[in-house]
Amino acid sequence: MESKRQFSIILIKLFFIQYLSVLCAARNFDFFYFVLQWPGSYCDTAKSCCYPTTGKPAADFGIHGLWPNYNDGSYPSNCDPNAPFDQSQISDLRSSMQKNWPTLACPSGNGITFWSHEWEKHGTCSESVLNQHQYFQTALNLKNQIHLLQALRTAGIVPDGSSYSLESIKDAIKEASGFSPWIECNVDESGNSQLYQIYLCVDTSASNFINCPVFPNGKKCGSQIEFPPF
Template sequence: MKSNSSTLIKLLVLGCLSVVCVAEDFDFFYFVQQWPGSYCDTKKSCCYPTTGKPAADFGIHGLWPNYKDGSYPSNCDPNNPFDQSEISDLRSSMQKEWPTLACPSGSGIEFWTHEWEKHGTCSESVIDQHGYFAAALNLKQKLNLLQALESAGIQPNGDSYSLGNIKDAVKSATGFTPFIECNVDESGNSQLYQVYFCVDTSGSDLIECPVFPHGKCGSQIEFPSF
């Protein structure tokens, strides 16, 4: 009898663990936007989506659940795949605000599938699939990054600007400290590539980042045209 009880307890514990894995907890989101000119201006190059060249504006890369220790959950629920019908009312906005630049040219479906299945499923205990993509679109509208930079005289024209001035311009306009990620062009110049903000677990309100990603930019950053 004792052996049977022990086995039952083990099964219950394993069952609880499997549920925890699906409804993974997390501490905050990174909301990440990328500059298309920098994505394209590398050895890897880029391909415009099948809908045509995107606007010369920051595009959404993703909304990523994270932990305060710098790690993050991923691929939390293989039983909840991306479903186009869930976001049919958002699709035109997503094509504009969340365009794919990967080669070969695509419609965006593959990009959005990856983002939902790797990152979005880890927030499904808080927001469903439609809510996840809608939250990212709302955040993009709330954070007009290009306007924030241009208002401070920082233009996407191939000139270089100080990292400090870029951060100050964004914080002044949004009220929150961004993390700036750079990439390197074919000439070895540091470029403004991605801008990270932190968002609470509801996916709606900006917060100061409890931890920043790893990475380093040069003191002078090129802002390429697109």
């Protein structure tokens, strides 16, 4: 009798643990980071880059990703192993993605590996809001809402290898978007800080830019940063 009672207690504990696991996995995220990357800075490093098999991308900011995040600075990842990337679901978006979401990793690729990674690591955590097609379409729409390169050019900030103040870059982007960005830098082969990625925050419907609840812990920039050509 006692053994049956202990067995029942164990089953209840296991059920409770499983329930908590499901509850945690299903926890809604609080906002998205929308991350855009300058290809000139990706390539101007000791690691260098490889152009896609479709050819050299345009000299414009490319999408890196649309990433669900929590207000405490943490983020969910790889939320649904049963929802692998299916390129047939984005066949109508492929040409636009090759233009606006190019891969620069080596060896040269057609983008599928990059997009698959973004969907499986980040996109599956937004399935309560966006299916796979909507996830990629939404990121493309967000890029079209804000023309970063033009915003910087309007402020006299151009990708010619010159250095600009970090504050002037932030101000130009805030003027165009209405919200303060977070700027991530990397370093060129000489160790100089250069404009690499721009983070803007988006609400959970993935339709409106918002003030960032928290900024990421990425590579920070100096007060003066280079804007390399591409």
